[in-house]
Amino acid sequence: MPYERVDNLNANANDCQYDYAKDETKSMNDLFDISGKVALVTGGSRGIGEMIAEGFVANGVRTYISARKAEACDATAARLSEIGECISIPADLSTLEGISALSDAIKERESQLDILVNNAGAAWGAPLEEFPESGWDKVMDINVKSPFFLTQALLPLLEEAASAADPARIISIGSVDGLNVNRLPNFAYGPSKAAVHHLARTLAAHLADRNITSNAIAPGPFPSKMMAATLEKYGDQIRAGVPLKRVGEPGDMAGVAIFLASKAASYVTGVVIPVDGGIVGCAGTL
Ligand SMILES: NC(=O)c1ccc[n+]([C@@H]2O[C@H](COP(=O)([O-])OP(=O)(O)OC[C@H]3O[C@@H](n4cnc5c(N)ncnc54)[C@H](OP(=O)(O)O)[C@@H]3O)[C@@H](O)[C@H]2O)c1
Numbered sequence: 001m002p003y004e005r006v007d008n009l010n011a012n013a014n015d016c017q018y019d020y021a022k023d024e025t026k027s028m029n030d031l032f033d034i035s036g037k038v039a040l041v042t043g044g045s046r047g048i049g050e051m052i053a054e055g056f057v058a059n060g061v062r063t064y065i066s067a068r069k070a071e072a073c074d075a076t077a078a079r080l081s082e083i084g085e086c087i088s089i090p091a092d093l094s095t096l097e098g099i100s101a102l103s104d105a106i107k108e109r110e111s112q113l114d115i116l117v118n119n120a121g122a123a124w125g126a127p128l129e130e131f132p133e134s135g136w137d138k139v140m141d142i143n144v145k146s147p148f149f150l151t152q153a154l155l156p157l158l159e160e161a162a163s164a165a166d167p168a169r170i171i172s173i174g175s176v177d178g179l180n181v182n183r184l185p186n187f188a189y190g191p192s193k194a195a196v197h198h199l200a201r202t203l204a205a206h207l208a209d210r211n212i213t214s215n216a217i218a219p220g221p222f223p224s225k226m227m228a229a230t231l232e233k234y235g236d237q238i239r240a241g242v243p244l245k246r247v248g249e250p251g252d253m254a255g256v257a258i259f260l261a262s263k264a265a266s267y268v269t270g271v272v273i274p275v276d277g278g279i280v281g282c283a284g285t286l
Contacts, residue, residue, distance in 0.1 A: 031264040035060025038110050038161070039261070040102075042066050042093055042150065043120030045073040047224030048173060048253055052117055055254025056261070057084035066102050067120065068092045093120050094141040096149060103153035112160035115261045118147035118172040118196075123189045123226055136188045143192035147172050148199060155212075162211035167269075170207075170214040171260050172200045176276045179218055180283065184230070193218070197272045204270035213269035215260050220276025222248035243278030 039056050043049035044065025053076070056063045062085040067073040070090035077088035089105045092098035106113065121143045124135035151158075151170055162168040177186070178193025200216035207214055221227060221238050231238065231247065239245055256275050259265050274280040 032258060032262045033059075034115075034258060034261050037061045037114035037261065038064075038112065039115035039117065040064040040066065040106060040113060040154070041117040041119055042146070044117075045069065045076045045088075047226060048219060048222055049117070049119040050076055051222070051250040051253040052119065052171075052257040053086065054080055054083075054250065055258050056115070057081075057086050059258060060084060061115070061261075063087070064089055064106060066091050066093065093146045093150060094138070099146065099149050099153055103150065103157075106154065107157060110157060113154055113157035113168065114161040115169045115171065116151065116154055116158060117257065118150060118170065120146065121173065121192075121226075123186050125184060125186050127185055128187065131185070131187050139188035139192050140195075143189070144195045144199065147196065151203060158212050159210055164211050165266070166263055167211045167213045167266055169261050169265075170200070170203060170212060171257060172196050172214070172216045174200070174216040174218045174272060176218050176220045176274055176279050179272070179274065179280050200272065201270045208269060213260075213265070215265075215269060216272040217253075217256055217260070218272050218274045218276065218280065219253065220248060220274065220279045222253060241279070242276070243282040246277060248275065248277070 034056065039061045041049050041053045041056070041063060044053040044063070045067035049065065053063050053065050057080045063080070064087050065073060065077055066089050068090060070088070073088040073090045077086045080086035087109075089102055091102040093102065122139055124139050126132065126135060158168040158170070174196040175189070175193035177190040178195075178197050182190055197216045197218065200214050203214035220242060221231065223231060239247060252275055256273060260268070
């Protein structure tokens with residue numbers, strides 16, 4: 001169909017004027033206040049999940065954390081309960097039984113879920129010729145299958161929290177290894193994280209019309225149990241290779257997660273945000 005000729009470009013100028021007087025979100029508090037929301041952080045017992053959970057709890061979010069080891073999960077929830085509301089619900093999320101048990105437990109306690117953080121993950125390293133099927137399945141089950149089926153199970157609660165003005169949020173933790181190629185022999189890990197990023201975008205496309213956003217964070221090196229051996233062996237090399245010359249800190253991770261959970265990110269969906277000191281963004285050919 002041919003475009004209509006526009007004789008007077010100013011004719012509808014008023015339609016394009018934003019009514020700033022009506023907009024109530026002007027202050028930092030309005031934009032970034034996440035208090036009163038309800039969140040679930042998988043793998044919240046330690047490492048990156050604990051960093052995100054602490055950021056949420058400290059800012060008034062009732063935060064559920066989950067992990068397999070009940071004692072560690074309970075201990076972290078007890079520590080975070082000193083600064084806010086944190087509830088431990090241990091579960092093995094690599095199985096559909098574990099996913100059902102966790103989602104049922106949340107449904108018993110909550111009528112809506114504002115923020116789902118798919119963070120629990122695992123890696124496996126072995127030489128190419130010896131890499132076992134069990135290692136491959138372990139990584140793919142917890143890193144890729146689990147975020148999909150947990151999201152599916154919690155969709156009714158996310159929909160209850162969702163509105164056009166303030167969508168419900170899914171935040172999935174990928175990795176720079178899903179964007180760049182890591183030379184360590186973690187053959188399933190990088191592909192699993194590339195899948196996490198693409199799953200986040202696929203969910204974003206399917207859930208946008210239900211007012212649920214879906215984004216991924218791709219962390220660079222952060223100290224954690226998963227990274228302990230690597231940082232011990234290659235720490236200096238890793239820090240030297242990061243453009244900002246350091247590893248990540250809890251505030252680096254909590255800050256981005258709070259942004260993605262806040263009103264400030266209501267119009268952000270389907271993106272993968274590297275939080276990596278510049279590893280991905282500054283990569284060059286020289
Ligand atoms: N640290 C980094 O530098 C880095 C970089 C990029 C991406 N990441 C990603 O960030 C996420 C967190 O990693 P992290 O470094 O914090 O690792 P971590 O210290 O090993 O923590 C992993 C968390 O996931 C839980 N978990 C593992 N398997 C589980 C299962 N089957 N069911 C339920 N929970 C399970 C663990 O608790 P239990 O063992 O008790 O189950 C723990 O709470 C992962 O997705 C990882 O791939 C980390």
